[in-house]
Amino acid sequence: MSHTKAYAAYDATSPLRDFELQRRELGPKDVQIEILYCGVCHSDIHQVRNEWGNSIYPMVPGHEIVGRVTGVGSDVTKFKEGDLAGVGCLVDSCRECPKCKEGLEQYCEGGSVGTYNALERDGKTVTYGGYSKQIVTTEDFVLKVSEKLDLQAVAPLLCAGITTYSPLRHWGITKGHKVGVLGLGGLGHMAVKFAVSFGAEVTMLSHSPSKETDARRLGAHRFALTSNEETIKSLANHFDFIIDTVSAPHDYNVYLGMLNTNGVMICVGAPPAPAQIPAFNLIFQRRSIAGSLIGGIPETQEMLDYCAEHNIVSDVEVIAMKDINEAYERMMKGDVKYRFVIDLATL
Numbered sequence: 001m002s003h004t005k006a007y008a009a010y011d012a013t014s015p016l017r018d019f020e021l022q023r024r025e026l027g028p029k030d031v032q033i034e035i036l037y038c039g040v041c042h043s044d045i046h047q048v049r050n051e052w053g054n055s056i057y058p059m060v061p062g063h064e065i066v067g068r069v070t071g072v073g074s075d076v077t078k079f080k081e082g083d084l085a086g087v088g089c090l091v092d093s094c095r096e097c098p099k100c101k102e103g104l105e106q107y108c109e110g111g112s113v114g115t116y117n118a119l120e121r122d123g124k125t126v127t128y129g130g131y132s133k134q135i136v137t138t139e140d141f142v143l144k145v146s147e148k149l150d151l152q153a154v155a156p157l158l159c160a161g162i163t164t165y166s167p168l169r170h171w172g173i174t175k176g177h178k179v180g181v182l183g184l185g186g187l188g189h190m191a192v193k194f195a196v197s198f199g200a201e202v203t204m205l206s207h208s209p210s211k212e213t214d215a216r217r218l219g220a221h222r223f224a225l226t227s228n229e230e231t232i233k234s235l236a237n238h239f240d241f242i243i244d245t246v247s248a249p250h251d252y253n254v255y256l257g258m259l260n261t262n263g264v265m266i267c268v269g270a271p272p273a274p275a276q277i278p279a280f281n282l283i284f285q286r287r288s289i290a291g292s293l294i295g296g297i298p299e300t301q302e303m304l305d306y307c308a309e310h311n312i313v314s315d316v317e318v319i320a321m322k323d324i325n326e327a328y329e330r331m332m333k334g335d336v337k338y339r340f341v342i343d344l345a346t347l
């Protein structure tokens with residue numbers, strides 16, 4: 001066992017603070033990674049505050065992990081000491097069900113294992129995430145990270161990146177498609193970058209007027225303020241796809257109305273409260289509403305390789321571990337451009 005410094009939530013309301021945990025002994029297929037940077041996802045806030053009702057405390061959040069390999073088990077073939085490596089939202093799955101065989105571990109029928117706030121497949125051991133100095137995990141769930149990119153800006157690709165890349169690929173978004181990205185935060189800014197890179201015509205749909213300049217800099221062709229009724233009317237039946245990244249409860253029907261015939265609204269944002277959707281809003285233009293969960297391991301590697309090839313990274317503000325509570329408050333106000341990343345050297 002190796003003793004590791006970390007930061008944890010002890011309950012749903014207190015600030016995060018120091019915590020110490022034990023990482024397991026290196027098994028034959030395990031990789032030990034010294035964590036250098038970890039991104040701060042809004043899912044961390046939802047779970048720290050028990051907004052999804054599934055929280056286990058103490059909780060060490062963090063599933064946008066990058067670092068250097070410091071040790072490998074005897075049967076590890078993909079990694080050696082000194083390599084860069086990444087860990088995203090999953091650290092294990094059953095490996096046997098049809099979903100796992102297809103590389104869709106996030107939809108594992110036997111139950112995939114989250115990087116934190118989850119139980120290992122033994123049903124007992126709690127998983128602890130990247131707000132910590134090191135992690136030990138099986139090489140099958142460790143990603144290769146290019147030396148070409150700025151490492152701190154790579155961290156958010158492990159969740160915000162794959163969560164937007166995967167549905168854009170699944171629905172075949174490409175040149176000729178009109179795509180709306182709803183919400184300019186961690187996921188939203190990656191959705192803009194990928195949709196533009198795949199050739200789509202991209203409109204940023206935001207409730208923050210101050211984000212227009214950034215949306216255009218990130219590559220959006222248009223900016224639409226969702227609080228402006230005239231703007232909303234002008235976008236009726238406009239989009240082929242909307243990718244909804246909003247973390248707070250909001251009215252889905254406003255955006256369904258912007259979808260053209262056969263249009264698809266892809267929900268990746270996970271607000272705590274359910275939404276009401278009258279069937280008529282789908283029936284009239286044969287619209288669909290869909291969801292998508294992160295991405296499987298092969299596709300996460302594909303996304304990282306795509307980013308290295310096309311020089312795509314996240315826009316980040318690097319923070320010290322002790323500033324995490326303030327960072328959460330700022331995220332709740334939409335005051336982040338566009339992902340906080342913790343420098344674990346400060347822990």
Ligand code: NAP
Nearest residue numbers: 042043183184185186187206207208247248269270293294
């Ligand atoms: P984030 O950085 O906090 O961004 C959320 C954005 O939503 C904000 O920047 C804001 O954009 C918009 N927003 C926030 N409050 C709003 C409100 N009251 N009304 C309207 N818009 C509001 O969050 P994130 O890390 O990107 O995560 C977004 C959501 O995706 C979270 O719910 C998270 O749990 C979820 N998530 C899902 C998956 C998955 O697998 N499906 C994976 C990761 C995260 P504007 O200012 O531009 O309006």
Ligand code: ZN
Nearest residue numbers: 041043159160
């Ligand atoms: Zn996440």
Ligand code: ZN
Nearest residue numbers: 094097100108
């Ligand atoms: Zn499985």
